[in-house]
Amino acid sequence: MIGGGLLHYWVVIALMMTGLYTMIARQNLVKKIMGLNIFQVSVILFYVSLGKVAGGTAPILKELAPGEPAPLYSNPLPHVLMLTAIVVGVAVTALGLALVVRIRAAYGTVEEDALRKLDEEERAERSTGGGA
Amino acid sequence: MTHLPVLQIALPLIAAPLCVLLRHARAVQIFAVLVAWACLGIALALLGAALPGGAISYELGGWPAPLGIEYRVDLANAFVLVVVSALGAVVLPIGPGRRGHAVPPRREYLFYASFLLCMAGLMGVAITGDIFNVFVFLEISSLAAYTLIALGRQRQALRAAFSYLMMGTIGGTFVLIGIGFLYQMTGTLNMADLQRLLPAVQQSRSVHAAFAFLTVGIGIKLAVFPLHQWLPNAYSFAPPAVSAFLASTATKVAYYLLVRLAFGVFGTAYVFGALGLGALLLPLALLAMFVGALAAIYQSDLKRLLAYSSVSQIGYMILGLSFGTATGLTGGLVHIANHALTKGGLFLAVACIVAQTGSSALSDLRGLSRRMPWTFAAIAIGGLGLIGAPGTAGFVSKWYLVLAALSAGRPEVAFAVLLSSLLAGIYVWRVLEAAWFRDPVQSAPRGEAPLRILIPTWVLIGASLYFGVFTEWTAGIAEAAARQLLEGAP
Secondary structure (H helix, E strand, C coil), rough: CCHCHHHHHHHHHHHHHHHHHHHHHCHHHHHHHHHHHHHHHHHHHHHHHHCCCCCHHHHHHCCCCCCCCCCCCCCHHHHHHHHHHHHHHHHHHHHHHHHHHHHHHHHHHEEEEEEEEHHHHHHHHHHHHCCC | CCCCCHHHHHHHHHHHHHHHHHHHHHHCCCCCCCHHHHHHHHHHHHHHHHCCCCCCEEEHHCCCCCCEEEEECCCHHHHHHHHHHHHHHHHHEEEEEEEECCEEEEEEHHHHHHHHHHHHHHHHHHEEEHHHHHHHHHHHHHHHHHHHHCCCCCCHHHHHHHHHHHHHHHHHHHHHEEEEEEHHCCCEEEEEHHHHHHHHHHCCHHHHHHHHHHHHHHHHHHCCCCCCCCCHEEEEEEEHHHHHHHHHHHHHHHHHHHHHHHHHHHHHHHHHHHHHHHHHHHHHHHHHHHHHHHHCCCEEEHHHHHHHHHHHHHHHHHHHHHHHCCCHHHHHHHHHHHHHHHHHHHHHHHHHHHCCCCCCCHHHHHCCHHCHHHHHHHHHHHHHHCCCCCHHHHHHHHHHHHHHHHHHHCHHHHHHHHHHHHHHHHHHHHHHHHHHHHCCCCCCCCCCCCHHHHHHHHHHHHHHHHHHHHCCCCCCHHHHHHHHHHHHCC
């Protein structure tokens, strides 16, 4: 088996690092949100892989014929938890994008370094203006 | 009576969308304030029910734990519930602020809806006994907090909210990863069940990783040094009522969560013995105390100064936890209430100033004490509370912290607590000196702040004085709660 049966962990870690790196290294606020999404998706995959049972089928309740062994099924709980986490992720993304729209309207840019410069200029202006 | 635990959360959670439906600014304000006071009433009733020492367990939807979600109220979280709902009830009537604010009056209902959601989320984190539920409520409160902070009247508020959203979501997702590892190892999400099942697997690397992710994730929400970067901007650009509420409750709830996980899920012996959390938290707490206070000294804006002071005060709470003893934990828990009252009162006093002058810069405070004597009397008393002067609530917390340090055989830590109080004295003095001993600027306002803000300010400041003298409702409960936590689940 590729990755010694731990392939899903490697995928999760790779995605997680990609997401975190994007959030830290990118200056564009929209790209930062994309990084955040990749980071959150990695955790969702981590949970989904927790519920997997080797050879298990979809967990659907059914009547068993007499003598028929109960089917092996995957654990549905982590999947259900992730439905909630996806909702949280959507809300965070929506709010983040809404803030980006407001930032763009207020500053005219969504680049982190340009924003920082604008704020610093404003502060410098105010301190010299206050001293006069 | 039996449904009080769920009402505590369901009431503000359902009231928030109702606010959006009501729309009319005045009607929404009255409705939201009534809901907040009802929450306080429920929290007090729960505290009364938890006082005898047992825990109240409530099964959501009638599904018994560990499969169903359980709300579990004991002394520690009843105490936190009272603090959160009391601060919400006192602060909410002030509203989003009138002068040049970012919220047009016809959209004010959204402020009240977000505020109630934030309250519901914070109280949910405190009340629930299900660890995945903790994550959900943590994100509800955080999302509402980002929205509230973005309502500040300067455009920097938007940037502050955005970077808080980035940091906060990383923190929340770390918590989620930690919960995943715990579930992987035990197959349960119920905290009491986790506490029962964890000892068998606690030496595995997965549980170590779970603890690390949870501690760092909560550390971000708690703004424990060096994860506090989001806090100064968020608190200084948010509307004053929001700063007052968040500064006094959001980090406190995160602190409670860390305490609950350390004592109620992982267990004292494991966390402080095998993992040595105390050895990690103690230096961080000391650094937070000094770095926060030193940074506060150099601020030129009162709100920012108070925000850095919060970093330092969070250090005291962490210090209390780091000893892992009943006295230390009592100091940490009692500081939840004492600091909430003091800092809430101080931020409301800033709201008074902003309402009259439109600015919170120290240079604009010159001579204002003559024009606004009541506001600045509140700031003076609150400032003494931050220093920890005898007779204020801050003194009670520091008393327990110093006692804990001495009984842990660390007199140098006790000395550090006193030394950092001196630093607090310097930044408080800078504010008082500007307000009392300088001549007023030309544009200084003529009169005192409106009673609408002044009364809540004095309610909190007065309470901080009252609880500085009569401590049975703060330190008494905190002490019993700390004992209950240390003895493990009842």
